[in-house]
Amino acid sequence: MSEGTALRGALVLEEVSITSRVGARLIDRLSLTVAPGTVATVMGPSGIGKSTLLAYVAGFLDRRTFAAEGRVMIGKERLDTLPAEARHVGILFQDPVLFPHLSVAGNLLFGLPRTRWRSRAQRRARVSEVLAQAGLAGFEDRDPATLSGGQKARVSLLRTLLAEPRALLLDEPFGKLDAPLRAEVRAFVFAHARERGLPTLLVTHDAEDAEAAGGPVVALNGPGGVRPPCD
Numbered sequence: 001m002s003e004g005t006a007l008r009g010a011l012v013l014e015e016v017s018i019t020s021r022v023g024a025r026l027i028d029r030l031s032l033t034v035a036p037g038t039v040a041t042v043m044g045p046s047g048i049g050k051s052t053l054l055a056y057v058a059g060f061l062d063r064r065t066f067a068a069e070g071r072v073m074i075g076k077e078r079l080d081t082l083p084a085e086a087r088h089v090g091i092l093f094q095d096p097v098l099f100p101h102l103s104v105a106g107n108l109l110f111g112l113p114r115t116r117w118r119s120r121a122q123r124r125a126r127v128s129e130v131l132a133q134a135g136l137a138g139f140e141d142r143d144p145a146t147l148s149g150g151q152k153a154r155v156s157l158l159r160t161l162l163a164e165p166r167a168l169l170l171d172e173p174f175g176k177l178d179a180p181l182r183a184e185v186r187a188f189v190f191a192h193a194r195e196r197g198l199p200t201l202l203v204t205h206d207a208e209d210a211e212a213a214g215g216p217v218v219a220l221n222g223p224g225g226v227r228p229p230c231d
């Protein structure tokens with residue numbers, strides 16, 4: 001994708017703490033700056049609060065279950081006071097989420113801002129362009145159910161990027177892919193994040209993912225056990 005490469009500001013977490021309503025502190029005063037085009041990694045044992053942290057940043061933390069404090073910002077703009085839909089943060093999960101009743105093109109058209117791509121012909125041309133760039137030329141009319149895992153992952157990323165997010169959150173999006181495909185999809189996702197200047201926060205259990213990400217690594221170890229980010 002060629003446009004959208006302007007730097008959009010760092011993703012900044014300031015003194016973020018998240019506590020479950022039953023009293024367990026998951027995240028304890030975490031501060032982190034993810035520069036535009038950088039992929040930072042959050043690691044830690046299962047159940048420590050990695051996905052919960054991403055939910056807080058994205059704006060869909062379940063407030064009946066968790067209390068949270070601390071600032072989330074893009075550049076100087078505060079996000080944590082905005083509803084999720086106003087944050088313009090893209091998120092990818094382990095299972096690519098595609099609408100099963102829409103074609104591949106239908107899924108991608110869904111993410112495309114109509115204010116920018118006004119005519120249907122323009123929108124369809126844009127969809128075909130990004131599919132071709134992703135090695136998926138001619139996939140417009142395919143049913144998502146007929147795609148391989150790697151193809152689904154790429155379509156899911158394209159749809160997220162077409163919505164022009166200001167930051168990208170990755171919740172183990174490579175977790176179910178086998179090793180060669182994992183490396184390929186990972187490279188695809190990171191290349192897009194870098195090219196678009198998106199600050200990106202990756203949650204993973206995999207040290208190879210963290211190494212490939214190349215940015216700061218935060219190790220969550222439970223209350224009081226957050227190691228400061230290191231390069």
Ligand SMILES: Nc1ncnc2c1ncn2[C@@H]1O[C@H](COP(=O)(O)OP(=O)(O)OP(=O)(O)O)[C@@H](O)[C@H]1O
Pocket residue numbers: 020026044045046047048049050051052053062065
């Ligand atoms: N909706 C919920 N209601 C109650 N507890 C929850 C809810 N969602 C998560 N939790 C609990 O919060 C804690 C953190 O969960 P979270 O999913 O953030 O962990 P994680 O580090 O991402 O784990 P994993 O690596 O296994 O995905 C866990 O103990 C989990 O059981």
